[in-house]
Structures are given as C-alpha cells and as structure tokens.
Amino acid sequence: MEFTEKIKKNKQEIILVLLLIFLGIFLRSYNFSDWLHFEIDQSYDTLLVSPAVDSGVSNLPLLGPTAGGGRALRLGPAFYYLEYLSAKVFGNTPPGHAMLVLIFSILSLPLFYLFCRRYFSHFISIGLLAIYCTSLYMVSYSRFSWSPNVLPFLILLAFYSLLRSFSEDEKKKNSWFIISSAIMVIITQIHFNAFFVIPAIVLPLLIICRPRFKLRTWAGVLLVLFILYSPVIISDIETKGQNLRYFIHKFNRSGNGSGNFNEKLVQVIHYNASEYFLIVTGIDHINGKKLTGYGFSNPEHKAWRIAAIATLSLALLVLFYSLWKEKDRKRKDFLWLIVLWFLVSFSYFFFVKKSGFNIYPRFFLVAAPLPFVFFGLLLERLAKIKKIGTFLVLAALSFPLATNARGLNRYFSQLNRVGKEPLSVETEDVFPNVARITLSQQYAIADYIEAVYRQNNYPVYFKAKHEYEPVIWYHLERKGIIYSGKMKNNIIYQEANYFAIKFTGSNIQDYKQKFTVAEIKNFGTLTVWRFIPKPEAVTQLRQGESEKEIPIQKQQITQLFTWNKLLAGKEKTSADEAVETKIEESATAEITEDAVSLGLTEEETKEEINNGIDDLE
Template sequence: MHNIWSFLTSRTKKQKRVIGIFLLIFFLGIFLRTYHFHDWLMIREDQSRDASLVSRIVQGGEKWPLIGPFMSYSGEGAHSEENAFHIGPIYYYFQILSAKVFGDYPDKLAYPDVFFGILTIPLLFFFLRNYFTRSISLGVTSLFAFSAYFVQYARFAWNTNLIPFFVLLFLFSLHRLLGKSEKDRWVPALVFGFSFGVGIQLHVITMAIFFITSFCVVLFLLKNQSLRWKEWTLIFLLVCFLNTAQIVSELQTNFSNTKTLLISTSKNNPRSLGTLVRNDLNCHMEAYAYFLSSYGGNRCAYNLFDISTYRINKNPLESVVSLVTLIFSLFGSLFLFRYVRDEKEREKKYFLYLVIVYTSIAFFVMLPLSRSHLSDFRYFTSTFFVPFLFLGFLLQCITRRFPGMIRGIFIFGIFLFPLYFSHYQVLYGQFSSLQLKKQTCASHFTTLGELEPVASYIAGNTTGFKEVYVRGDKDLHVIFFPMQYLLGKYGIQAIEMKSTLEVPDKSVPAYLISCRVGWRSQYPYQSIDRFSIFQINSER
C-alpha cells in the first residue's frame, strides 16, 4: 500500500512522466467503458430479473435477499432457479445501494460493474509492479485498458464482471501479507478479508479457488512459523461478516444450499481424465489469447492439440493464430518457472510462487468443468491476468537483450501494435453497430437505448390496459424479459405469447417485435429504428 502512495506522490521528472502516461491510459480506459453508457447498455434475461428484484426491494416490496444469483448447471434435475446452487447476495447488495443512491434503473444498477471495471486498470498496474519495471507494467496495463473483451464486460450488469478486480485485490493483498513485517500487515489483512469475503460471492469458481489458495497460504505460514493469528482472526471475522446473510440462510434452511453444491460436485463426468486435461489446457490457452488480443470467438474451440488445425490450406490465418497461441502459452509458462527459479529477491519470488499456486489451483478447479456448455471465456476470468503476465515476461526478456531504440521499435512493432490494432478493430465494429442502433437485430445482445422507444410506444398505444401480450420473433426471442421489465415501469404487465401469431385473449393488445418486414401487409405496424412493431390482434 505504501508503494501505491509513493508512486502517486512522486516528484522527479521521470516519475511525473510515468504518472502522466498512466493517467492517459486510465482516462482512455474510462472513456471506453462509459461512452454512451446508458443507451448502449446490454440488458437480457439475467439483467432484467436482477433489475426487477432490486426494484421490489428499493420500493419496499421485498426484504434484502439472503442468497444471490443461481449458478447454471448446478444441482440436479431440471435446470432452474429453484434447484440450483446460489452464491452469496453481495452483488445484489451493490446493485441495491447503487439504486438507492443514483436511481432505480438498469444503467444505474450497472454502475458497480463499470466502477470496479475502471478500478481494475490501476490495480493491474500496481499488481504487475510487484515484479516488472514501470515501463513494462504501463505497456501491459495499456493493453488491458483497451481490451475489447474487458471493455464490453464493464458495460453491463453481471456478477461475473466484478471478478477481475477482486481477483487482483485478493492476490495483491495476499502477497502483501506474505512479505510484510508484523506492523505493516493490518491494512493488507483488512483488504484481503474484504476481497475474500466479496470474491467468494461472485461465482462458485472464485469461491473454490479463493478458499483453496488461502488454505495453502495458511499451511505455508504455519510451516514457516510466520502465521500471525491476530491478522487471520480479523480476516476470518471480516469474511464471516460479509457473508452473514448467506450464513443465516443456511441456518434457516438446514444447509440446503450447501447440500445442492455438494450434489453438483459429486456428479460423475462422462469424459476421461485425458480429455478433461486436454480441454482444460485448450480453454485456458485460448482464453489467454482472446483476453490479450480480442481476436476470434469468445468460446473454446478445443482445437489447439488437433493436428488438422495447423494445415495451412485449411485456413492460413486461423492456423497461424492457433500456433502463436500455443507457443505463447508454452513460452509464458517456461518464463514463469525460469524466473521463479532465478529470482533472488524474496518478495518477487513470493509473488511468482503465489501466481503459480493460484493458477495451478484454478486449473484443477476447472478440470471437472471442462465441458462444451462451460466453454465461454467468462468462466476463465479468474485467471485473466495470466496472459498479461506472460506478455510482461516476454517484454522483460527482450529489454534485457536489446539496446534502447532497437528495443522500443521491436517491442512496439512486433508485439504491442498488432494487439492494439486487433482491439481497435473489434471496438470499432462494436461501437459502430451500437451507434447505428443495429446491435439488437445483428446479434442476441439487446440494448437499453434500442428497447426504450419500443416500450414507450407500446405503453402509449395501450392506454387503459394493465396487461399486454409481447413476443419477439424467432431472431428476437431474448427481447421479452427486457420488455417485461421496461413495460413494468409503466405499470403494464407483459405476458409472453407462446406462439408468434397466436393471441390467447383477443381483447388484450398484442405486439410482435421483429427485425423483419414480412407481416407489414397483414398487420398494422410501427417502425422504430431497426424494429417493426406489429399489432397482432388488429388486422388491416
């Protein structure tokens, strides 16, 4: 913590220049994460469900929840909220506090996501400074600040979006607990307790990784007779306090949520151990490359160990990218083990050891989960910092072998510029689509700015009705829940039609929202941006 303060209060000319570059990166990162934040906010079923819950709580209709969002593919039987494992409610609490301070509306509920997303930028810089020089830390941090993936995931409300910040805070404070003298450990202990208490409520994956990592560190401290019971007692009490609601819920329900988690972990995986290891390695390496470059899709392809992937006549660019991904992860891992072997400075050695322990635990936690329906890269954000560390190792190796001017040209031209350009292409495409209001029709990501005029039109056209049938066509099936929430703000209950053109009650207004124009000759309609809103129970 002292290092952060000394950096911010530096007086020398060189240090002021570094601070200037740091602030430029920071403010550009803020701009990318907040530009047109309201209109371009993604809102889907999860966001609509959470927003409805928060509204009821803020308006006094419900008490603060004791448990948080449910985890997909947990529990047994049919996939539903009732029989799934629920994480802690801290994410809901962040949203409720934001709603009380700024207002009860979807963009306000996403303020915690953008806030922690922005704070992750400087935190990553200080995390990297545990081992790298300022120049390397700045260069690597700038890539994270401009990463299209992390820009996107800071621009809407989802509990997993907070994981990068609390992972870094967890590791940063844990490293301070390992390396500081007794009198300097109280602040790191408080920060660690906070990050631990919040992080285990963001996802079951971080919960498992945080618990196992902390247990390993405690064993290490006991072995070296350096465990300070006062600090760890404080950590334990703070974690319990932050998880009080979940503890109360477990006591009230005879630990039903814990039993559900145990059922989930005891499920047999039909895949062999070799297949799971291969899938796990594939996904980690693919995710690392995507976090660093934003190139390709955001799901695992499971093809890095498939020899057919590297046939140039198949797809030259994809073959080269797959090969680079494989080589980058391999050399990054080799650099990590080499530097931890050669490092003489105690705190830096502890830092590298902590990274190895944490990432190894993350790999084994993800091993039984290495299945196709868990192939989205968001499941791997608990180790998002690894490719940035690997890049730092590579840049450090280059800086030690080449002189100043040649080194700068080589690093920027070969490594950084292609990555910046890749992020620029993705961000330009995303922002252009959002600016032209065609994001919802071009993908399954519905945005607040596109849906608000539609909800306003339906509400204004159904005066005197408390109910209305609503449905999106086959390309817009995800539109119902956001529309249900937005129409609820007008005091109108939206009911989903089970079939595109079948209205159960002809006396109730019914609307079909489509990006197509096929029914314009049959039903009255209103065009709003890219949408056509058809009045299904009225014929021309």
C-alpha cells in the same frame, strides 16, 4: 515532503499512467447508458434488488445467485448487496444498477498498474496498463451489470493486498491481510468459479510463502468470515440445511463426464490458450462456436490457434524459469501467486469440462489479469536483449494495441448501428449470442408498444425470444402497463394488443393463421409486428381478472428468503419448492418452443434450456 518528492521524481510516469487511465475510463463509459447490455440476467437482478431500493433494505435476500442448473446451490448475497448500494446512489434504473460494474472496472485500472509494479519495471508495467485499458475483452465486460464482471477488480484488490501483507518491510501487513481476507470472502460469493478457484490459490500460497501474522489478525479474519457469511448461515439454519443439500446434490450429479481424459485435456489447453490470446489481443475469431472446434483437425483459423498455444507455452516456460532463478522475496511471492493462479484455474476448467459442462468466455474473468502478466514476462525477456530490447518491447506492444483498437472500433460501430439497421454478429467469444441489443433499442420498443396501448388501454401480449421478453416487460411495467400473461396460441382475445418482437428478417408465417399484420415497425436488429386477431380466431372477448398471471421472474423472486421473511418468522415450505419446480417447467417449455422455431438441434436445445434456467435464477 517525501510524497511530494516522489511525485516530482516520477512526474512523467505519473502523467503517462493518468493519460492511460483516462483513456480506459473513456472506453468503458462512452455512451454507457444508451448502449447498455440489458437482458434476462440483468432484468432479474434489477427486479430482485428494486424492492430494497424502494421499500427498505430488509427486502434483500439472504442468499445470492445460484451456481447454475436451476434450483441448486446458491452463493452468498454480496453481489446483490453491492448492486443495492449502486442503485441507491445512482438511481433505480438499469444504468443505476450497472454503475457498480463501471466504477469497479475504472478502479481496476490504477490497481492493475500497482499490481504489476510488484514485479515489473515502470516501463513494462505502463505497457501492460496500456493493453489492459484498451483490451476489447476487459472493456466489453466493464459496460454492463453481471456478477462475474466485478471479479477482475475484486481479485486484483485481494491479491495486491495479500502480497503487501507478505512483505517483511510492510508496516501494516496485518491490516493488509485482513483487507485481503475480507475481499476474498466477498469474491467467493460473486461467482461459482471464484468460489472454488480463489481459496484453492490462497491456501497453498500461504503454506509456500509462510507469512507471519499476529494471533489477533487470524481472529479478525475468522470474525470477518463469520460476519460476511452470516446471511448464508442464517438461511441454512432457517431452511433446515436446504442450501447444503443442494450443494451435495450438485456434486453427486456433476455432469455426464463425457469424453476421455486426453481429449478433454487438449480441449482445455486450446480453451486457455485461445481465451488468453483473446483477452490480450482482442482477436475474437480463434475460438469455435462449440468446443469441438478447438482441435487442430479443424482448419478454420488454424494459424491463430497454433500462435495462441505457442505464446502460452513460451510464457509458461519463462514463468517457471523466472520462479526458479528469482532470489528477491517480494518478486518470488508474486511469481508463486501467478503459478498457482494459472495451475488452479487450469485444473478447475479441466474439471468443469471433464464433468460434461461447457466453458464460456465469462469464466475467464476469474483469471483475466493473468494473460497480461504472462505477456509482461515475455516483454521482460525481450527488454533484456542488448541494444534492440526497447525497440522489440515497443514492437511487441504495438500488436495487441493495434488489434484491440480494431476490435473496439468494430464493437462500438456495431453498437452505434444496431438501432438503425439489421445487424447480426458472431460474438460467441465475448457474449454468448449472435446479436447486439442496446438499452436505447429496448426503450424505443417499449415506447412504441406504450403508444399503441394508450389508444385503447387493452392488455398487451407479445412473443419474443426468452432472453428479451422479461426485459421488455420490465420497461413496460415501469410505464404502468401491467403484465397479464403470455401470448397463447389456443386463447385469442378480441380486446387485446398483440405483438411479436423478433430479429429483423424473421419468419412470422405461423402468426398469420390467426392474426392480420396491422403494422411493422423496424428497430434495427429487432422488428416489432403489431397484430389484429382475425374474427374467426377469437375465442374470448377479454381476459378475466382471475385469469391474469404473474411474470415468471417475479414468481421466482417471491420465493427467495429475505430479511423481511426472517423477521416475520416465515419459513420456506415444500409448497414453495413446488412453485419453484412449476416455474422451471414453464421456463423450459417456453425455451423449447423458441428452440424448435429456430430449428436448433437437440443438443443446442438442451444448452439453451440450461442457460435459460441459469438466467431465471
């Protein structure tokens, strides 16, 4: 009865919230499968999880993704286990694996509203939900499978549960604390940023807010921690502390520490201000391609940069003033969480940059809800202005709603056109690439190669950028076309189907020395050239069975320590590590070759190699 009365009392609010949620669902799910972003990271995860989907859960690994930089510290396997559930329920296909991210992103919509209501009024919370639902940044990272993409939902759930456990009037505070702790343990297994940032927020928050829980609640938290980290513990026992050694090695050589303190501090201030502004407004041209473009000395988009820093500075002033003045316990706990969330994430990004590493837009997924809360604090101040407060809030809300609508229209328009016309875009602020390639394009390319293959059943060899080669091979192998090896310059087979898959307009002069172009097939952003070997270039009739190779990603996956290997009593040996080293060397050589052909600088080549090795893992 009480629940029914609440619905009647807040009928208009509920209807408005539901309408916004439906809008958010539409933006996240529209043409989800056809326009899916599916590249080297996604193909790796799919190949890794697929054996468990097809042949049993014991094929899952005991460790998760690496923390970057090749053979290094691996996090826990939570994301792979979640992706396994997604593929098991929705199908062992790229969209089936990605449904996890879509569902979590949809669930984050009502959760974000509930989180905001811990502090803000109905009016402000609905306004913030409207921006969250239509945020270009949030929508973009909701539409494909990638471990960082689940962070906004999981972090919101963990922090919402934590705040409820702090409330004196909460009847099930102990249960909420266990739920929060369990989610936070999972979060630390999702991404390296969260592994450090989330515990560093929660521990001081517990000290400041001093919640009281039963002893058995703390025992339950420790039990949850042990259970969820048991795969990692078992793996380290079986591999004689290999993961721990990688962890120590990672920090002993943590970057080159380039640049002085003040320079890096200014750059990180620019990073935070610019990315916060991007997340709320969808304005994605305020960041430079490289961090060197973040100083005021660069005149490009200078006004936007100043606006971003001014907005962040004003929001921080309001935040600390509100914390100082706030008397209500529940609202003060919320503000303490926001303060620590910002300070810890900012400090972490400074450490990352000071250590010589780059900061990418995806890193801010660990703090993605923060910019909306900061904007809400500014709206709250505007709302208190007599007579015109409501008008000012609506006017302020209209700006990010309009800019995000413009950004989403451009984004969806690009996705709609990439299969029809050559389209190159600068998307550094959302994705670190300069082109959009959709799953439907990849299917079309794989269908074309299959049609050629069915005419003669000759092995297929092709060249493509390292991000796309394993992806196309994933699709081809699903069609029964088995990988035989890489396309090599020094070995040319007569009985073979040769292709080059490159951005439309690319130069293929290097291929014309040994091949004749038989057909050119355009797929919008990408073009496929089909080659026939010149008679004088042929070195061998056909590849021998003993010469056939295994794809790099599959080689790497076979080295993972799975539950099957554990149950069979197999251990990781030095020979396995030697194979991993060889795989890395092969990947590095391939990426370097791509970089040279693209005319990249030495610094850009190094960055490509680092990203490529991360992708490999």
